[in-house]
Amino acid sequence: xxxxxxxxxxxxxxxxxxxxxxxxxxxxxxxxxxxxxxxxxxxxxxxxxxxxxxxxxxxxxxxxxxxxxxxxxxxxxxxxxxxxxxxxxxxxxxxxxxxxxxxxxxxxxxxxxxxxxxxxxxxxxxxxxxxxxxxxxxxxxxxxxxxxxxxxxxxxxxxxxxxxxxxxxxxxxxxxxxxxxxxxxxxxxxxxxxxxxxxxxxxxxxxxxxxxxxxxxxxxxxxxxxxxxxxxxxxxxxxxxxxxxxxxxxxxxxx
Amino acid sequence: xxxxxxxxxxxxxxxxxxxxxxxxxxxxxxxxxxxxxxxxxxxxxxxxxxxxxxxxxxxxxxxxxxxxxxxxxxxxxxxxxxxxxxxxxxxxxxxxxxxxxxxxxxxxxxxxxxxxxxxxxxxxxxxxxxxxxxxxxxxxxxxxxxxxxxxxxxxxxxxxxxxxxxxxxxxxxxxxxxxxxxxxxxxxxxxxxxxxxxxxxxxxxxxxxxxxxxxxxxxxxxxxxxxxxxxxxxxxxxxxxxxxxxxxxxxxxxxxxxxxxxxxxxxxxxxxxxxxxxxxxxxxxxxxxxxxxxxxxxxxxxxxxxxxxxxxxxxxxxxxxxxxxxxxxxxxxxxxxxx
Numbered sequence: 391x392x393x394x395x396x397x398x399x400x401x402x403x404x405x406x407x408x409x410x411x412x413x414x415x416x417x418x419x420x421x422x423x424x425x426x427x428x429x430x431x432x433x434x435x436x437x438x439x440x441x442x443x444x445x446x447x448x449x450x451x452x453x454x455x456x457x458x459x460x461x462x463x464x465x466x467x468x469x470x471x472x473x474x475x476x477x478x479x480x481x482x483x484x485x486x487x488x489x490x491x492x493x494x495x496x497x498x499x500x501x502x503x504x505x506x507x508x509x510x511x512x513x514x515x516x517x518x519x520x521x522x523x524x525x526x527x528x529x530x531x532x533x534x535x536x537x538x539x540x541x542x543x544x545x546x547x548x549x550x551x552x553x554x555x556x557x558x559x560x561x562x563x564x565x566x567x568x569x570x571x572x573x574x575x576x577x578x579x580x581x582x583x584x585x586x587x588x589x590x591x592x593x594x595x596x597x598x599x600x601x602x603x604x605x606x607x608x609x610x611x612x613x614x615x616x617x618x619x620x621x622x623x624x625x626x627x628x629x630x631x632x633x634x635x636x637x638x639x640x641x642x643x644x645x
Numbered sequence: 646x647x648x649x650x651x652x653x654x655x656x657x658x659x660x661x662x663x664x665x666x667x668x669x670x671x672x673x674x675x676x677x678x679x680x681x682x683x684x685x686x687x688x689x690x691x692x693x694x695x696x697x698x699x700x701x702x703x704x705x706x707x708x709x710x711x712x713x714x715x716x717x718x719x720x721x722x723x724x725x726x727x728x729x730x731x732x733x734x735x736x737x738x739x740x741x742x743x744x745x746x747x748x749x750x751x752x753x754x755x756x757x758x759x760x761x762x763x764x765x766x767x768x769x770x771x772x773x774x775x776x777x778x779x780x781x782x783x784x785x786x787x788x789x790x791x792x793x794x795x796x797x798x799x800x801x802x803x804x805x806x807x808x809x810x811x812x813x814x815x816x817x818x819x820x821x822x823x824x825x826x827x828x829x830x831x832x833x834x835x836x837x838x839x840x841x842x843x844x845x846x847x848x849x850x851x852x853x854x855x856x857x858x859x860x861x862x863x864x865x866x867x868x869x870x871x872x873x874x875x876x877x878x879x880x881x882x883x884x885x886x887x888x889x890x891x892x893x894x895x896x897x898x899x900x901x902x903x904x905x906x907x908x909x910x911x912x913x914x915x916x917x918x919x920x921x922x923x924x925x926x927x928x929x930x931x932x933x934x935x936x937x938x939x940x941x942x943x944x945x946x947x948x949x950x951x952x953x954x955x956x957x958x959x960x961x962x963x964x965x966x967x968x969x970x971x972x973x974x975x976x977x978x979x980x981x982x983x984x
Binding site for chain 1: 684685723726727728729730748751752754756758760762763764765766767768772775776777779780781782785808824828
């Protein structure tokens with residue numbers, strides 16, 4: 391736990407030193423405004439609440455994915471990567487602590503998005519099912535941190551991880567159904583969405599602010615927890631294997 | 646066989662409980678046997694950085710690694726610190742295999758590489774030490790006092806809360822060393838730690854390393870600096886093309902090439918200097934103010950030279966012993982700017 395905590399504290403200190411990492415907090419309200427206007431233009435004011443929360447997912451994903459790439463990239467640039475793997479602490483635990491800190495930014499992004507949707511866009515975002523909301527929200531943060539660890543592991547192999555991480559966002563936005571309903575995706579693509587935890591998270595969050603009962607809340611939360619746990623296990627395994635590989639090839643210290 | 650805990654052999658200046666790793670008092674701090682390290686290349690033969698390198702460093706020893714760029718010093722340090730895996734051969738640190746028991750090795754070592762990189766430059770010196778200390782599994786309470794102690798000891802206390810990017814090269818190097826010590830390392834790997842430092846800072850840094858030697862820490866010092874090696878090391882190993890060509894104490898290295906390298910006499914006149922330069926085996930004759938230095942290829946050339954000097958009435962002369970640098974050039978070869 392001490393190692394995860396050390397990674398967490400380090401990343402929080404980085405946020406003070408690299409405020410540009412918090413840029414999604416500036417863009418989230420703008421996206422919210424765009425999505426809400428599209429709905430209003432098409433006469434679907436009933437959907438304004440749901441779509442105006444979409445930027446939260448985009449910000450959360452961006453924080454997780456970009457941070458994963460950024461963590462590895464900056465450690466390469468600073469020359470700290472080799473020192474990290476020569477320390478007795480588990481490198482994966484350090485990275486998990488650091489991506490865990492980025493989830494706090496995700497919480498801030500949600501608060502900001504919700505307040506903007508409620509008071510500026512005048513969307514109906516009142517939480518009606520608090521249990522579903524709180525459970526799915528916490529599980530989403532966990533699954534996102536775990537997924538970020540998995541992504542960070544693969545970035546150890548990439549010489550320019552940030553470029554890679556920047557381009558990896560939109561496929562997930564589409565597959566998770568946060569930009570367009572999954573029902574509108576080609577039939578062969580739809581089953582893939584079920585393997586993306588964000589699609590379950592988005593369904594539950596939207597349902598928690600909707601009137602009427604939440605369909606299959608337990609199944610949704612179990613799926614988020616399951617996919618998050620799989621990502622965590624895969625992240626640890628892949629990171630260990632990749633570290634073994636770069637120790638063999640000698641590519642760890644390359645910039 | 647006597648087994649001692651780390652407490653028994655550490656002059657722990659921090660007064661903290663030591664990890665429970667155990668090793669024999671007689672176990673070498675570092676042992677490498679036939680280490681080979683190849684770097685694969687696409688569509689080309691791999692580069693062999695180490696070619697069967699063997700080395701033993703006793704506990705508490707300061708051991709210098711001397712060799713040109715590309716000789717394999719850094720590769721050796723990286724293998725011993727578990728950053729790299731050897732292609733073949735075996736290496737242990739305090740008896741722990743660096744491949745099979747990497748975690749145990751990492752608990753015993755501190756790594757200090759030369760240069761500007763390796764620190765979080767936008768964080769302060771104190772924040773860096775706190776982070777790296779946590780990664781060395783130093784308990785939080787101990788870490789706070791140890792951080793203070795090291796900042797004070799290495800002369801960084803006044804700038805402890807300034808960003809590392811505002812530090813001078815010498816300060817960064819001291820912070821590197823503090824990071825290497827934050828886990829109370831038994832074995833320190835210093836890879837060109839004074840690279841790029843000004844002479845005064847380098848001298849201060851060497852003084853610090855001398856203090857660490859007095860604390861019975863084992864230090865493997867890879868360096869190009871002969872003065873550094875001569876003043877700090879109990880023994881030095883000359884590394885060339887990925888293998889150790891010789892290991893001696895700095896004071897005994899002269900025997901590796903020749904007991905006597907040349908002669909020095911009161912200034913010879915121009916005619917005598919010209920005559921001396923013609924003697925077979927004499928490699929150079931230089932006159933500098935009141936003294937003339939004559940260097941020879943081998944000891945076999947001395948009799949002829951001494952006869953000639955006697956014939957010219959020279960009755961007072963001194964022998965020149967080779968310096969560590971002379972030995973280095975003889976053993977490694979004068980490669981000029983070749984890398």
